[in-house]
Amino acid sequence: MENAEWNRDELLKQSTDLILEYLEQKKYFMARDELMKYNAADIAEMLEEVSDEASLRMTVILFRLLPKDVSVDVFSYMSSDGQVDIVSEITDKETQFIVDELDFDDKIDILEELPANLVNRILEKTPRSERHLINTFLNYPDNSAGSLMTPEFVSLKKDWTVREAMEHIKEVGTDAETIYTCYVRDNAWKLIGIVPLSTLVVTNSDTKINEVMRTEFVCEYVDTDQEEVSDDFQKYDLIAIPVVDKEYRLVGIITVDDILDVMEDEATEDIERMNGVIDLDNSDSDYLDISVIQHAKNRLPWLLVLMIAYIFTGMIVTNFENALSSMIALVTYMPMLMGTGGNCGSQAATLIIRGLATGEVELDDWMRIMWKELRIGVVVGVVLSAVNFLRVTIIDGQSAIVAVTVCTSLLFIVMIAKLIGSMIPLIVKGIHLDPALVANPAISSVSDAIALSIYFVMAGLFLHV
Amino acid sequence: MENAEWNRDELLKQSTDLILEYLEQKKYFMARDELMKYNAADIAEMLEEVSDEASLRMTVILFRLLPKDVSVDVFSYMSSDGQVDIVSEITDKETQFIVDELDFDDKIDILEELPANLVNRILEKTPRSERHLINTFLNYPDNSAGSLMTPEFVSLKKDWTVREAMEHIKEVGTDAETIYTCYVRDNAWKLIGIVPLSTLVVTNSDTKINEVMRTEFVCEYVDTDQEEVSDDFQKYDLIAIPVVDKEYRLVGIITVDDILDVMEDEATEDIERMNGVIDLDNSDSDYLDISVIQHAKNRLPWLLVLMIAYIFTGMIVTNFENALSSMIALVTYMPMLMGTGGNCGSQAATLIIRGLATGEVELDDWMRIMWKELRIGVVVGVVLSAVNFLRVTIIDGQSAIVAVTVCTSLLFIVMIAKLIGSMIPLIVKGIHLDPALVANPAISSVSDAIALSIYFVMAGLFLHV
CATH class of the missing domain: 1.25.60.10 (MgtE N-terminal domain-like)
Incomplete structure (x- = not known):
């Protein structure tokens, strides 16, 4: 082999x-x-x-x-x-x-x-x-944490010697999920220390367990969410973590192999939520194993909510019908302005949502984030507006004043979309909801409405339509 | 504590x-x-x-x-x-x-x-x-794999006894990154077996290493991509994996704690790519530590590419200018149709891109995926069209024929967006590129163009504009 x-x-x-x-x-x-x-x-x-x-x-x-x-x-x-x-x-x-x-x-x-x-x-x-x-x-x-743990762990007594501990491990070892970390409990089953097998192996046989056990360690409560458990594994570089109940009694351990699956599932959940798919029956089933009806159910909630949002977008357009019909060329740039706004907003939202999930940014950082996105918005907006000016005047052959209208709108749309895209996830996090749930589609539709409003205001200013 | x-x-x-x-x-x-x-x-x-x-x-x-x-x-x-x-x-x-x-x-x-x-x-x-x-x-x-590994591992000889091995571990143990898996090399440094410490602990001291070592094991080549390494950790439930060079000589090991970081980085990269952010300087820096200019550089490529795509969308609208100006109410529904198409496409794309990454779906499944998305498209399309019919007739007070035009368009747009959204990632994977790179913004802009085309064709059919 x-x-x-x-x-x-x-x-x-x-x-x-x-x-x-x-x-x-x-x-x-x-x-x-x-x-x-x-x-x-x-x-x-x-x-x-x-x-x-x-x-x-x-x-x-x-x-x-x-x-x-x-x-x-x-x-x-x-x-x-x-x-x-x-x-x-x-x-x-x-x-x-x-x-x-x-x-x-x-x-x-x-x-x-x-x-x-x-x-x-x-x-x-x-x-x-x-x-x-x-x-x-x-x-x-x-x-x-309770749903991830196993009760198959090695339990040692604090007055044993290392030799006794090793003999005990030899006896029960094969039944344990892992023997690489051993746990020390007092008579009331309370967890009082942990001993890595590596310590036992390099320690003199006559040493007592309470001399080598570590009394400071990370543990989880049975109710703790698996995402927190996985964060602790990552932060403290662990291969197993003890789980205790409210009375601090050791009830099980979680091993790192299960955490790899948790990390994949959590990433999948975030990615799906960020793109408007909600796993309603909370299954870990494969794409092909999920029924057509279940797939439709998972996707419809966001689409229906957004349907309502589009009523407002529609109203904005209707309000502006007269202006549009007097200068129908304006319609040409609607898809570009809405699309670019949506994309800019979702770029910013993605970075912030992911940053919150990995701990790179925190709620307290909102001022710094806002200031950063504002400057990014100016740079991106100016570049895109410049490129767009060439398109509108050269490729489309429109007058300079139309180009100015479109490009000024674009600049403001990009800036505002970046601000909204970065702030909405922070607000949602602030009210203790999952920022990933304020999916990109939602941010797109908000920025659609804002894009159209800005565009029509600019058209009024520059073109007097 | x-x-x-x-x-x-x-x-x-x-x-x-x-x-x-x-x-x-x-x-x-x-x-x-x-x-x-x-x-x-x-x-x-x-x-x-x-x-x-x-x-x-x-x-x-x-x-x-x-x-x-x-x-x-x-x-x-x-x-x-x-x-x-x-x-x-x-x-x-x-x-x-x-x-x-x-x-x-x-x-x-x-x-x-x-x-x-x-x-x-x-x-x-x-x-x-x-x-x-x-x-x-x-x-x-x-x-x-080479960039993740450490040369600090425990190496045993195959003719040692378990006792000799344990003594060796006691000596060198504290210098090794992990002693939980030991490696057996022949005289030419070729990796010939692995022995988990748990096996050594429960085995009789006089047993020879070559009697207990496992000769079938998973290992990685120094050049292997970290994503494959992390997949193997997950599939085989490992806590360490040996890394060999072209001559099958053991050069290092990778431990699971580094894989947790890899999984997080890979998920972040996928999430960012899927939403149009490309990490151009390939840094793992935190959001707040990346400069404004670098942020702008990471976001501009996709936005500029899409700018060009919107030239085509613009052309479609321009072609249809006469019809639009003869019935300006049609413009009202453009944002909704484009937005819904984009969202439907990105939902499908998200599931397929993630499915490819986790191994849930494969290229060979394309027929089954297409058939599934087609049916999902019908269910989702019919529900959305029904809701929308009520909106157009009751809230907007438009005539039934306008509602039929909008709703028939919506049904086709949803179906086609689901098909395109699911097939594009497969095609990109087929030509050996990262499907996450065909970001949702790209799929949105393709479906924008298709949405407008369908809408205008339907308007021609039903409203004779």
Whole structure:
């Protein structure tokens, strides 16, 4: 396998094609053997490809041919849609086996996706103590630290020696999600310290745990939003973080691999919101798995709100109908003025929304931001107006006074759009809403209305229409 | 400190205010003591706040009052702008000390930011072997695996026992960026296996390394783009990944904490590109640290390109001038039709661009995407047209035939905008460019032109203007 790394994607694709061929010829075991050359994450990807290219039935056949322990691992790497598909085709007993064997946090994830009656049947056969724990975990709100954590961590006592601690880790190690950070609790389960495994490894065996544990550490409360958790991972360079309840009792840990997924999901959510798509059913489903109706529902709210905004834009135009009909050439520049205003506004809004999300700018910075955008607006506006002056006079052959009208309007529109685009996200943040929700479409439509108003005022001033 | 976690942000803010007060009263040591209650990451954040709120001089005074080892740690957590600011105020000798003490990858990061003459002065005083290594690392292209990696890893021999390995780790452990994954090389430095520390800890001491090492693993080539590296971390749930050169020799490792920053930077880049901002000087500087001129330069390219696109939109309007002046009411609906088309197109484009980035959709899916968007377009178009029919007839009091013209146009515009918005990113991806670069503004302006064309054709059909 060694050289496989060079072109892993290419190799995966070739093997997938080979497997599809085997499947077509009903050479199931050869397909299985080809699959088994890869690790669980790759096999999961290839099985999902088989579902897409051949059929779900073929995927299930292959899945059943995998050794039991491999199949559980592969299952844990599949997308939640892929997991639900597999479960829909296998028996309850097989599902029960997989769920029992999964790591605790993967177990919770799949139980959340499965239909309620199946979850009940599975829980019936789960030992009572674990059933209780599962139910507790299923009740943590989506996107909270509680929903991300696993109860599988290594817990040490403060009066143990490093040697005792290492022996304990050797015993329980394989059941823990990670053993790289160990946690020290007092008798009331309160978290009192953490010890990285690296410290244990380099420390003398007779040292007591309370001499090496760190009593200052970052931890999260079960209700904390996942975005804050991910910010802390980034700020403090962590690979795991403890989660405590209101009484400061350690209830679980979150590992960094789950945070990578959180970061991707949060970025996707921001990007979609900024462009007027609201994920109404809050699913992490893939684009192609979301139904047409759900897609339409996610997109319609903003479009309908803006529809109302355009009533005002329409009114502005109507008010100006006489002037326009007396000089119809003015209509020619409407799309350019509105479009440029919208784009300038959304550029500024994008930088501020992202800056707020990454902590680059804060509400207190509003004066500095305003001053900066004002100057940027002047520079950008002057350049665009100059270019535009040439277009209006040379390409369109209009008179200088028309060009002056259009270009003066453009300058003011750019400046005001930059100011509005940068200030609206700050105001929205100020009233504790997500700035990404004041999507670019909204900023565009506000700047459309302003662009038209400025244009018509300028036309009145310069052209006396 | 224990309960400090509950409201860490709040606490940090209070302490920062207290420190600012102390500084004003010239109580520098009290300010230092307040600062020392926190860990390096927090201190770094507070020092940057002091720069903003008081002055850089105050920050440097505080920085110098920190114990030497703490100051190096704090320095490594500062933003690169903050680091450069500090270096500009301290002596070469102090800088030399910090650079010497930094972890290797942090050392490379700061050397990349410092002015060339200072870098040369520092390198002069660096031992020759390390100078050579530093120069090699400084030459890896930005955003490559090579630029992210550190040469500080634990290397084991395959014929060692686990006991020997653990002793080796105890010796070299504290110099390694992470000891959680150890690497096995043959005599030619070729990477032949990896051993997680967790395996060593739970394995019998007399076992040989080559019995426990994994020979199948994911690794990266020094030239690989950081986006691919971060995808692999996510797919395989890794905390470190080895980096090899063309001869498959292990040259460094990348740790997951650096990947969190990569993911944030890549998301920022995508978000900015999608909204028409191009980071021309490819800096990771904060919004407020970028000059007005650089901001203007980053934003002007797209605006200028679109300026040209609007010449065509203008032509379409001009062609239709006679019709418009014979029925000026038609102008009223132009902003709504163009705006809605633009928004629909950018919604579709956003989902596809993000889907391509996260691997949810692929080029091969284009038929399925097209079919999906077509149906979504019908649903969204029908709903918007119905709402709009009421607006045109009831609110605006226009005749039914005008309403039919506007609404039929709207239906077609929505459908075509969804198709174009979803297909353009796929085409751009097909010719191996970044789909995010075909920014939403571009899609808006294409759909503007199409919206106007459809509208005027419909007006010709229904209203015979």
